[in-house]
Amino acid sequence: MTTDVKVDTNSNVYTTITVDEPTPGVKAIYIFVAPDQKSGKMELQYLHEYAGISTSLGLTAKPIVNFAGVAGNH
Numbered sequence: 001m002t003t004d005v006k007v008d009t010n011s012n013v014y015t016t017i018t019v020d021e022p023t024p025g026v027k028a029i030y031i032f033v034a035p036d037q038k039s040g041k042m043e044l045q046y047l048h049e050y051a052g053i054s055t056s057l058g059l060t061a062k063p064i065v066n067f068a069g070v071a072g073n074h
Contacts, residue, residue, distance in 0.1 A: 012036070032059070 006014040012033055019028040026046050033039040040059030046052065051071045058064040 001020070002018045004014075004016040004018075008014070012035070014033050015031070017030040022028050025048060026044060029043040029045070031039075031041045031043070038060050041056055042059060043054065043056040045054045050073055051069065053069045054067070056066045
């Protein structure tokens with residue numbers, strides 16, 4: 001698990017928490033900005049030799065879900 005915290009000149013705290021391999025091939029990412037309560041986002045990424053999938057979910061009262069995928073070979 002890695003944590004990245006940054007502070008800007010407006011006293012906003014940008015935090016990213018990344019968990020590598022909670023299960024094989026999966027990466028979990030949690031992003032939020034304090035004090036902005038509407039900025040939270042959770043993302044799951046799955047990477048395989050020939051495919052990749054990314055799903056994100058906004059952590060708000062009316063969440064937005066994004067999904068992206070790609071497949072290919074050399």
